[in-house]
Amino acid sequence: MTRSQDLFTEAQKHLVGGVDSPVRAFKSVGGNPLFISRAQGAHIYDADGKKYIDYVGSYGPMILGHVHPKVLNAVERTVKNGFCFGASTEGEIELAMLVKEAFPSIEMVRFVNSGTEAVMSAIRLARAYTKRDKIVKFSGCYHGHSDFLLAEAGSGLMTYGLPASAGVTKNTAQDTFIAPYNDIQFLKDLFEKYNGEIAAVIIEPVVGNMGVVLPEGNYLKELSALTTSHGIQLIFDEVMTGFRKEFGGVQTLFGVTPDITCLGKIIGGGMPVGAYGAKRELMEMVAPLGPVYQAGTLSGNPVSMAAGIATLNELKEPNTYASLNAVTTRLAEGIRKLATAKNIPMQVAKHGSMITPFFCDGKVTNYDLAKKADTDRYAKFFNLIIESGIFAPPSQFEAWFVSTAHTTKHIDETLDIFDEVMDEL
Numbered sequence: 001m002t003r004s005q006d007l008f009t010e011a012q013k014h015l016v017g018g019v020d021s022p023v024r025a026f027k028s029v030g031g032n033p034l035f036i037s038r039a040q041g042a043h044i045y046d047a048d049g050k051k052y053i054d055y056v057g058s059y060g061p062m063i064l065g066h067v068h069p070k071v072l073n074a075v076e077r078t079v080k081n082g083f084c085f086g087a088s089t090e091g092e093i094e095l096a097m098l099v100k101e102a103f104p105s106i107e108m109v110r111f112v113n114s115g116t117e118a119v120m121s122a123i124r125l126a127r128a129y130t131k132r133d134k135i136v137k138f139s140g141c142y143h144g145h146s147d148f149l150l151a152e153a154g155s156g157l158m159t160y161g162l163p164a165s166a167g168v169t170k171n172t173a174q175d176t177f178i179a180p181y182n183d184i185q186f187l188k189d190l191f192e193k194y195n196g197e198i199a200a201v202i203i204e205p206v207v208g209n210m211g212v213v214l215p216e217g218n219y220l221k222e223l224s225a226l227t228t229s230h231g232i233q234l235i236f237d238e239v240m241t242g243f244r245k246e247f248g249g250v251q252t253l254f255g256v257t258p259d260i261t262c263l264g265k266i267i268g269g270g271m272p273v274g275a276y277g278a279k280r281e282l283m284e285m286v287a288p289l290g291p292v293y294q295a296g297t298l299s300g301n302p303v304s305m306a307a308g309i310a311t312l313n314e315l316k317e318p319n320t321y322a323s324l325n326a327v328t329t330r331l332a333e334g335i336r337k338l339a340t341a342k343n344i345p346m347q348v349a350k351h352g353s354m355i356t357p358f359f360c361d362g363k364v365t366n367y368d369l370a371k372k373a374d375t376d377r378y379a380k381f382f383n384l385i386i387e388s389g390i391f392a393p394p395s396q397f398e399a400w401f402v403s404t405a406h407t408t409k410h411i412d413e414t415l416d417i418f419d420e421v422m423d424e425l
């Protein structure tokens with residue numbers, strides 16, 4: 001028995017499934033989840049002291065790698081002066097200014113504690129602003145676990161073959177329409193049929209939660225024009241994509257301006273955080289200025305703000321993204337070459353420093369195509385690489401994350417391991 005196995009046995013007596021988030025369980029790939037003792041840079045160490053190159057990156061936040069000295073320093077300095085106060089601190093202003101600098105569509109920010117909270121609040125705001133009830137989400141997109149967004153919601157549910165969550169009422173579900181990603185005609189028809197009833201469309205503008213899936217052609221621009229013409233609020237959920245590929249998000253990259261933006265993950269540098277922002281007129285509807293109530297005991301807590309500020313300031317340094325994206329390209333290209341050489345059907349989807357190797361033929365452009373991927377083969381691949389010291393997401397339908405701590409040496413080490421294990425698939 002390894003120590004991870006012992007801990008997992010014990011954990012299952014006290015924690016549901018031995019985990020605090022279902023994506024951490026190894027249910028779809030088999031085996032026991034790892035217990036982690038520490039991490040440093042591009043590496044993570046399990047409870048037995050075994051070292052792995054980490055491509056989970058805590059599912060997004062750890063873009064600078066683990067325990068980055070500047071982030072550590074900022075956290076240590078801040079935490080010494082108190083953990084949280086129930087009153088405002090200067091860090092909230094500083095982080096808000098960095099977010100606004102990167103996202104011109106955001107004129108005012110509200111910090112919350114998670115991406116889930118950010119999205120939930122953004123939907124409430126959109127409903128209040130439009131005085132309409134219905135919302136549209138896309139199959140395979142995940143926006144946190146709030147009731148009205150849990151239908152066909154990507155990786156976590158997909159991994160367990162659940163269409164939606166139990167415990168969501170019929171009435172709640174009735175207000176949510178599910179649309180296929182990358183299909184503008186579907187939306188045109190839907191908007192015609194429910195003219196004047198739809199408050200918001202929420203989308204991962206580049207999807208990370210069914211694996212990485214990119215928008216085709218002018219999809220985002222057309223989506224934006226269409227929502228605007230119907231008076232529908234367009235919400236970009238950039239919790240994962242914010243600050244991932246550039247100092248900004250998919251909206252800055254594609255030149256599409258959403259009405260509301262949700263952020264999380266990277267902006268907290270590994271500490272709990274979420275944020276939503278929009279133009280002033282909209283944000284002024286939120287309490288204490290307006291009638292949309294939303295609050296939080298730990299919101300904008302100084303430790304999360306400090307970690308976020310240090311992380312974003314580091315990301316702002318020239319060439320950070322150029323080299324991060326280049327290192328990731330080396331990984332993606334390397335996997336593609338190996339798959340071709342070994343005749344393994346595979347699509348490596350990439351957005352900046354996030355990738356998904358899909359075990360399937362043909363490009364993945366929506367949820368139905370993602371579901372065609374060979375999950376048994378992924379499970380086999382996962383088990384072989386974890387044995388060889390590569391920590392990747394335990395699901396075919398997740399993004400892998402590369403950090404600025406990953407060097408070409410780590411990538412080449414990874415590819416050498418893949419070269420061996422892919423012969424066994």
Ligand SMILES: *Cc1c(COP(=O)(O)O)cnc(C)c1O
Nearest residue numbers: 114115116142143144237239240
């Ligand atoms: C992770 C994620 C969320 C949820 O964020 P939490 O902090 O886990 O609540 C929402 N939307 C997207 C796109 C995400 O990737």
